[in-house]
Amino acid sequence: MYDLLKGLRVVEGSAFVAGPTCGLYLAQMGAEVIRFDQIGGGPDFRRWPLTPRTEEGGGDSLYWEGLNKGKKSIALDLSRPEGRELAQRLAAAPGGAGGADGAMFVTNFPVEGFLSYATLAALNRDLICVRVMGWADGSQGMDYTINAALGLPLMTGPTDDARPVNHVLAAWDLLTGAYSAFALMAALVARLRGEGGREIRVPLSDVGAATMANLGFAAETLTTGAPRPRMGNDLYGAFGRDFTTRDGQRLMLLCVTPRQWAKALEALGLTAAVADLEAGLGVSFAADEGLRFTHRARLYPLFERAFAAKDAAALTAALDAGGVTWGAYQTMVEALEDRRLYKDNPLFEVVRHPSGLSYPTPGAMGAVLPDARQAVRPAPRLGQHTDEVLAQVLGLTSGEIGRLHDARLVAGADGR
Amino acid sequence: MYDLLKGLRVVEGSAFVAGPTCGLYLAQMGAEVIRFDQIGGGPDFRRWPLTPRTEEGGGDSLYWEGLNKGKKSIALDLSRPEGRELAQRLAAAPGGAGGADGAMFVTNFPVEGFLSYATLAALNRDLICVRVMGWADGSQGMDYTINAALGLPLMTGPTDDARPVNHVLAAWDLLTGAYSAFALMAALVARLRGEGGREIRVPLSDVGAATMANLGFAAETLTTGAPRPRMGNDLYGAFGRDFTTRDGQRLMLLCVTPRQWAKALEALGLTAAVADLEAGLGVSFAADEGLRFTHRARLYPLFERAFAAKDAAALTAALDAGGVTWGAYQTMVEALEDRRLYKDNPLFEVVRHPSGLSYPTPGAMGAVLPDARQAVRPAPRLGQHTDEVLAQVLGLTSGEIGRLHDARLVAGADGR
Numbered sequence: 001m002y003d004l005l006k007g008l009r010v011v012e013g014s015a016f017v018a019g020p021t022c023g024l025y026l027a028q029m030g031a032e033v034i035r036f037d038q039i040g041g042g043p044d045f046r047r048w049p050l051t052p053r054t055e056e057g058g059g060d061s062l063y064w065e066g067l068n069k070g071k072k073s074i075a076l077d078l079s080r081p082e083g084r085e086l087a088q089r090l091a092a093a094p095g096g097a098g099g100a101d102g103a104m105f106v107t108n109f110p111v112e113g114f115l116s117y118a119t120l121a122a123l124n125r126d127l128i129c130v131r132v133m134g135w136a137d138g139s140q141g142m143d144y145t146i147n148a149a150l151g152l153p154l155m156t157g158p159t160d161d162a163r164p165v166n167h168v169l170a171a172w173d174l175l176t177g178a179y180s181a182f183a184l185m186a187a188l189v190a191r192l193r194g195e196g197g198r199e200i201r202v203p204l205s206d207v208g209a210a211t212m213a214n215l216g217f218a219a220e221t222l223t224t225g226a227p228r229p230r231m232g233n234d235l236y237g238a239f240g241r242d243f244t245t246r247d248g249q250r251l252m253l254l255c256v257t258p259r260q261w262a263k264a265l266e267a268l269g270l271t272a273a274v275a276d277l278e279a280g281l282g283v284s285f286a287a288d289e290g291l292r293f294t295h296r297a298r299l300y301p302l303f304e305r306a307f308a309a310k311d312a313a314a315l316t317a318a319l320d321a322g323g324v325t326w327g328a329y330q331t332m333v334e335a336l337e338d339r340r341l342y343k344d345n346p347l348f349e350v351v352r353h354p355s356g357l358s359y360p361t362p363g364a365m366g367a368v369l370p371d372a373r374q375a376v377r378p379a380p381r382l383g384q385h386t387d388e389v390l391a392q393v394l395g396l397t398s399g400e401i402g403r404l405h406d407a408r409l410v411a412g413a414d415g416r
Numbered sequence: 417m418y419d420l421l422k423g424l425r426v427v428e429g430s431a432f433v434a435g436p437t438c439g440l441y442l443a444q445m446g447a448e449v450i451r452f453d454q455i456g457g458g459p460d461f462r463r464w465p466l467t468p469r470t471e472e473g474g475g476d477s478l479y480w481e482g483l484n485k486g487k488k489s490i491a492l493d494l495s496r497p498e499g500r501e502l503a504q505r506l507a508a509a510p511g512g513a514g515g516a517d518g519a520m521f522v523t524n525f526p527v528e529g530f531l532s533y534a535t536l537a538a539l540n541r542d543l544i545c546v547r548v549m550g551w552a553d554g555s556q557g558m559d560y561t562i563n564a565a566l567g568l569p570l571m572t573g574p575t576d577d578a579r580p581v582n583h584v585l586a587a588w589d590l591l592t593g594a595y596s597a598f599a600l601m602a603a604l605v606a607r608l609r610g611e612g613g614r615e616i617r618v619p620l621s622d623v624g625a626a627t628m629a630n631l632g633f634a635a636e637t638l639t640t641g642a643p644r645p646r647m648g649n650d651l652y653g654a655f656g657r658d659f660t661t662r663d664g665q666r667l668m669l670l671c672v673t674p675r676q677w678a679k680a681l682e683a684l685g686l687t688a689a690v691a692d693l694e695a696g697l698g699v700s701f702a703a704d705e706g707l708r709f710t711h712r713a714r715l716y717p718l719f720e721r722a723f724a725a726k727d728a729a730a731l732t733a734a735l736d737a738g739g740v741t742w743g744a745y746q747t748m749v750e751a752l753e754d755r756r757l758y759k760d761n762p763l764f765e766v767v768r769h770p771s772g773l774s775y776p777t778p779g780a781m782g783a784v785l786p787d788a789r790q791a792v793r794p795a796p797r798l799g800q801h802t803d804e805v806l807a808q809v810l811g812l813t814s815g816e817i818g819r820l821h822d823a824r825l826v827a828g829a830d831g832r
Contacts, residue, residue, distance in 0.1 A: 003606075004602040004603055004605065004606040004614075005602055005605060005606070006606075007609075008605070016672075017631070021630065024630060025595065025598055029599075029602045043672070043673045043674075046704070046705065046706065047653060047654075047672075047705070048632075048652060048653025048654070048705075048706055048709065049632045049633075049635070049636035049639075049644075049652075049653065050706065051639060052639055052640075061632070062632035062635040062636055062639075063631060063632035063653075065632075066629060066630045066631060066632045066635065067630055067631070069630075117785070130782075134741075135756055136756065136761070136763075136783075137756060139736075139756075140676075140739060140740070140741040141741065141743070142670050142672070142741055144651060144656060144668055144670055144743070145668050145670055145741055145742055145743025146743060147743075148658075148667075148668040148743040148744060148745045148746070149743045149744060149745075149746050149751060149754060149757060150746070150748075150751055150757065151746055151747050151748035151749075151750070151751045152584055152585055153649075153745055154745055154746075154747055155584045155748075156572075156581065156583065156584050157573055157574075157581050158573075158577065158579060158581070161574065161577065163574060164649070164658060164666060164745045165572065165573050165574070165581060165649070166648075166649040166658070166668070167572065167583055167585070167587070168568055168571045168572050168652075169568055169583070169587055169627075169631075170631075171583070171585055171587035171590065171591070174587065174591050174627060175587070175590050175591055175594055178591055178594035178595040178597075178598055179441065179594040179597075179781060179782065180782070181594075181595075181598040182441055182594055182597040182598040182601060183445075183782045183784075185598060185601030185602060185604075185605065186420040186421055186445045186601060187420055187784070188601075188605065189420065189421060189424070189601060189604065189605070189608075190419075190420040190421070190422075192605075192608060193423075198420075198784055198785060198786070198787070199784075199785040199786075200782045200783065200784050200785070201782060201783045201785065202781065202782040202783075203783075205756060205757060206761070206763050206778075206781050206782075206783070207781045208757070209751075209757040209758055209761060209763065209764075209778065210763060210778035210779075210781040211585075211590060211781070212748070212751075213482060213764070213776070213777060213778045214437065214440060214482045214483055214485075214778065215433070215479060215482060215483070215585075215586075216464075216465045216477070216478035216479040216481075216482045217465075217748060218748070218751075218752065218758065218775075218776070219465070219478040219482065219773070219775050220465035220478055221748040221749055221752060222752065222775050222776075223465075223467060223468055223478070223773070223775075224468075225749070226749065227747040227748035227749050228465075228748065232582075233569075233580070233581070233582040235560060236464060236465075236584075237463060237464025237465065237479075238463070238464070240560060242564075242580060242582070250580060251564075252560055252561050252564040252582070254558050254560055254561055256432075256459070256463075256558070257459045258459075260556075288462070289462065289463070289464075290462065290464055290466065293464065323556060324556070325550075325556040325557065325558055325561055326561055327557070327560070327561025327562060327563075327564040327565045328564060328565060329564045329565075329569055329570055329580045330564070330565050330566070330567055330570075331567050331570055331643040332566075332567035332571075332628070332633060332634070332637040332643035332644065333637055333641070333642065333643050334567070335565060335566055335567045335625075335628075335634075336634060336637060336638065338565060340551055340552065340553060340555075340621060341565060341566065341621060341624070341625040342625055342629075342634065345552070345622070345625060347552075347622050347625065347626060348625075348629070357635070357639070359634075359635050359638050359639075360629070360634070360638075361629060362622075362625065362626035362629045362630065363626075365595060365618065365622050365623045365626040365627070366546075366595065366596070366599045366616045366617060366618040366622075367552075367616065367617045367618075367619075367622070368599075368603070368614055368615075368616050369533070369614060369615040369616070369617065370614070370615075371614070
C-alpha cells in the first residue's frame with residue numbers, strides 16, 4: 001500500500017483476472033476502489049483454488065481474495081432494474097472533493113447493456129470508463145481461447161511433440177489488467193488537464209495481436225511466410241536453454257548480452273573450447289548473439305558436458321560467483337522457500353483474509369521510494385461496505401438504505 | 417496514437433522488453449518519449465527476429481522497431497563521462513511549459529551507477545524515475561530465469577512428460593512494462609497534486625512473486641503443501657480443454673460460467689448425456705464449476721465423442737451459432753489471415769519502418785472513444801532526433817551540438 005493515488009475513487013464492476021487486477025493495482029497505490037458484485041457473489045466468487053473444506057466451512061476462493069485485496073465491497077441484486085440503477089449511479093458517481101477525483105469505472109460488462117458508456121455518460125459526462133473485452137467485436141473470448149488463436153501454443157513445448165501447449169499463466173489477462181490501469185490513469189491525466197470523460201476499450205484480442213506485433217512475431221511471419229517453429233526451451237535469437245547437472249537438476253542459462261556470454265563461458269570453463277569452435281567456424285559469438293543461436297547445435301554439447309560435470313550446488317555457486325544469468329527450475333513449494341521470492345521478501349506480510357486463513361500476502365508490486373510501505377490490506381467480505389458506500393457515495397439516508405435491504409436489492413456481509 | 421498524454425515528456429534509457437514497452441504505451445497515448453541509446457545501438461538493437469539479408473543490407477531488428485514505435489531517438493557515447501552526463505541531464509530535464517510535464521525517466525539501468533536516483537534527483541528533485549529490475553536485490557535475472565524459479569515451467573505441458581516447459585511469450589517482461597507505465601502515471605498524478613519526485617522500482621521477481629500470490633497459486637500451495645500438478649491443457653478449477661474434430665483440428669473449449677457451460681452442452685448436443693451423468697453422480701455441474709473440474713475425467717469422453725463426430729467447419733459454425741466460448745489453435749500464418757486479429761483489424765495500419773519494410777503495424781492497444789485513431793508512427797532511426805533533442809531539451813546551441821559530434825559523444829541517424 002502506498003498513497004500515490006490518495007483521494008481517487010474508482011468503481012469496479014468486473015470478474016476474473018483483467019478487471020480485478022486493474023482495480024487491485026489502483027487500490028494498492030492508494031485509490032479507494034469500490035467493487036460491486038451480485039448478492040451471493042458474481043461468476044468469479046467461487047473460482048478455484050479454494051480453501052480446504054473444514055467442519056466450520058471452508059471452500060472460499062483464494063483467487064477472489066487474492067485479486068480483491070484492499071478494495072471495498074458492495075453487494076447488489078443486478079438481476080433487477082432497481083439494482084442495476086444503483087450500479088449505474090455508483091459507476092458514474094463523482095468524487096468527494098468537488099467531484100474531480102471520482103467518476104472512474106473499470107468493467108468487463110458488455111459494451112451494450114445497462115452499463116454501456118452512453119447510459120453512464122448521461123449521468124456524468126466526465127466519466128472515464130475502462131472496459132475490458134474478449135474479442136474486440138464483442139464476441140465471446142477468454143485468455144485461453146484467444147491465446148490459441150494467436151499461435152503461441154503451437155510454438156510452445158518440446159520439439160519432439162506436436163501437441164499445442166496452453167500457458168498456465170493467463171498472460172493476456174494480466175497484461176490487459178495492467179494496461180487498463182495505465183489507460184485509466186492516462187485518461188485521468190487528460191481530464192485533469194481540462195478534458196472530458198472517455199471510454200477506453202481494451203480487448204484481449206487487440207492486446208494479443210498488438211503484442212505479437214510489438215515483439216516482432218507478426219512481422220517475422222510476414223517476411224518468412226512461416227510461423228516461428230517450436231524450439232523447446234531454447235531462447236530464440238540468442239543463447240539460452242535448460243541444462244542438466246550431474247545430480248539431475250535442470251538449470252536455465254541465459255546469454256543475451258556479450259557480457260552474459262563472456263561470464264557464462266568463464267564460469268563454466270568453456271572459453272578455450274568455444275574459441276576453438278569459433279576459429280573452426282570463422283565466426284565471433286561474442287559479437288553477434290544471433291550466431292550463438294544459429295550455431296546452437298554446435299554449442300550445446302559443450303555446455304551439456306560442463307553442466308553434467310558438476311553437482312548443482314558446486315555449479316550454481318560458481319555461476320553466482322561469476323555473475324552468470326541463470327535460474328533453477330523450482331517447484332512452487334521451493335519457490336515459497338526462496339528467500340528472494342517469498343520467504344524474506346519485504347513485499348509480503350502475513351494477513352488474515354476473509355476466508356479466515358492467514359498467509360503471506362503481497363502489497364503493491366512496485367516499491368515507491370522514499371515512501372514507507374503501508375500495511376497490506378486483505379480483500380473485503382462480500383458486501384462488507386454496502387451501507388458505507390450507499391451513504392457516502394450515493395448519499396442515501398439510513399432509512400433509504402434500510403428499504404433497499406428490505407427489498408433485498410442490496411446485502412451486507414452477512415448476506416442480508 | 418491518441419492525444420491523452422499530449423505535452424508530457426518521458427525519457428527512456430532501457431533495453432529488451434519491459435522498459436521499451438512501457439515507453440511504447442506512453443508514446444502511443446501521446447507522450448513525447450525520447451529514447452537514448454549507445455551510438456551504434458544498445459544490447460537490444462540487433463535482437464532477433466531480423467529482416468531478411470539482401471544485397472542492399474537487411475539484418476535490421478524487427479523486434480527493436482516493433483518496440484520503439486513513435487519514440488524519438490538520440491544516440492550518445494555512454495562509455496565516456498561526457499556522454500553519461502548528457503544522459504543524466506536528459507533523464508532529469510524538466511518539461512517545456514513550466515517544467516511540470518517532464519522529468520519522467522524509465523530505465524533498466526542499475527540502481528547504483530551513473531543513472532542512480534540520487535544522482536538524477538540532485539539535478540531535479542521533482543524527477544519521477546521508474547526502474548525495471550531483474551531480481552529485487554539487484555542480482556542478474558531475466559524473464560526466463562525468474563519464470564523458472566517461480567515454478568510455472570514445471571506446471572506447464574502434457575502430463576505424460578515431466579520436462580519443464582518454458583513460455584515463449586515473455587509474460588513477466590510484458591506485465592512489468594505495462595505496470596511500469598501505470599506506476600509512472602500514478603507518480604505523476606501525485607506530483608500534479610503537489611508532491612515531489614519519486615523512484616519506483618519494479619523488479620520482475622516481485623512482479624512474478626506478487627502475481628502468483630494475487631492469483632491464488634501461492635496460498636494454494638501453502639494450504640496443500642504441494643505445487644499445483646501439471647495438467648496439460650486442462651483449465652484449472654472449471655471445464656476447459658482442447659478437443660479434436662473429425663478432420664483433426666484441435667479446438668480449445670472453455671466453460672467457466674454457468675452460461676458458458678449451458679451453451680456448450682446445447683451446441684454439442686450433450687445436455688441429456690450430461691444430465692444422466694449428473695444423476696448418476698448426484699451432482700449439478702451447472703451450479704458448481706469446481707465439480708466440472710473434479711469430474712472432468714468422466715466428462716471428457718462425452719466431449720471427445722461430440723467433437724470427433726463432426727468436421728471443424730460444421731462444428732465451429734454450430735459453436736458460434738450457440739454462443740460458445742472456443743478458439744481454434746492457429747499458426748501465426750493463420751492468425752495473420754484472421755480478420756479479427758490482423759487482417760481487418762482497425763488497430764493495424766501499413767507503416768514503412770526504419771528497416772525499409774512496410775507491414776501492418778499496431779497503434780495503441782486500447783481504443784479511446786470518442787477520439788479518432790491517429791496515424792501509427794514507426795520507430796525512429798537510431799539517432800534520428802539527436803540534434804533536435806539536444807537543442808530542445810537541453811537547450812544546446814548548434815555550435816555546442818557540433819562540438820559534441822566532433823568529439824563523437826553524440827551521433828545522428830547517419831552514425832556520425
